[in-house]
Amino acid sequence: MIYSVDVRIVAPVNDTEVTDRVEDAxxxxxxxxxxxxxxxxxxxEAHALDAFSDVLHEQEILDTARxxxxxxSTADGFEFALKKQAAFEGIVNFAVGEPDELGEIxxxxxxxEPDVESFIDYVAPETDEGTPVDPMREYGDRYDPESGEY
Known part of the structure; x- marks a missing residue:
């Protein structure tokens, strides 16, 4: 899939934190x-989420991520927050509910390019009982990967 995205990542650095550790997170x-x-x-800033998508697959949290x-999501994109401590360990843990005292990423x-929903499908594809669904397998030649339509 060809895509064009801009990813902006912001993490507070508190007085009690070491900047390098937040950078590592x-x-x-x-x-x-x-x-x-x-x-x-x-x-x-980044212009790809391939490595992030790999972590979602490895942790088997595609449904949660979706x-x-x-x-x-909006017509222009989507946003989310991650817990800093988990990210420091290389783990994706979405921040929901009460804000973390150290702040969140x-x-x-x-x-x-493409549209928001198609990009979400790329980063965190739909699953069937936890296994990513391959639209080509499910829909065969009725699936057009360029348009993302069936």
Whole structure:
């Protein structure tokens, strides 16, 4: 799939935290990102979520990720938040409910190509009992991968 996305990642750096550890938390989940220190926070940009998608597959949390992405989507993209401590360990743990006392890693994804839902399908595909559904297998020649339509 050809896609064009802009990913903005922001993580607060509290006085009690070591900046390098927060930077490691970002890079462990988004290895293509280059965090830059701004006043009280790290900001990074990326243009792919392939490595992040790999972690979602490995942790077998595609359904959870899809729900979070779709719930927080607009016509232009989607956003979500991750727990910093889990990210430091290379684990994706979506932040929901009460904010973490250390703050969260917030991620904004702006999708230019394809549409938002198709990109979500790419990053966190639908599953059948936890196994990603391959639209080509399910729909055969009725599936057009360029348009994402059946």
């Amino acid at each position: 970002i890079r462990n989940v988004f290895p293509d990102a280059e965090p830059v220190h701004e006043e009280g926070r790290l900001v990074a 729900r979070v992405f779709l719930r927080n 917030t991620v904004e994804v702006r999708v230019r």
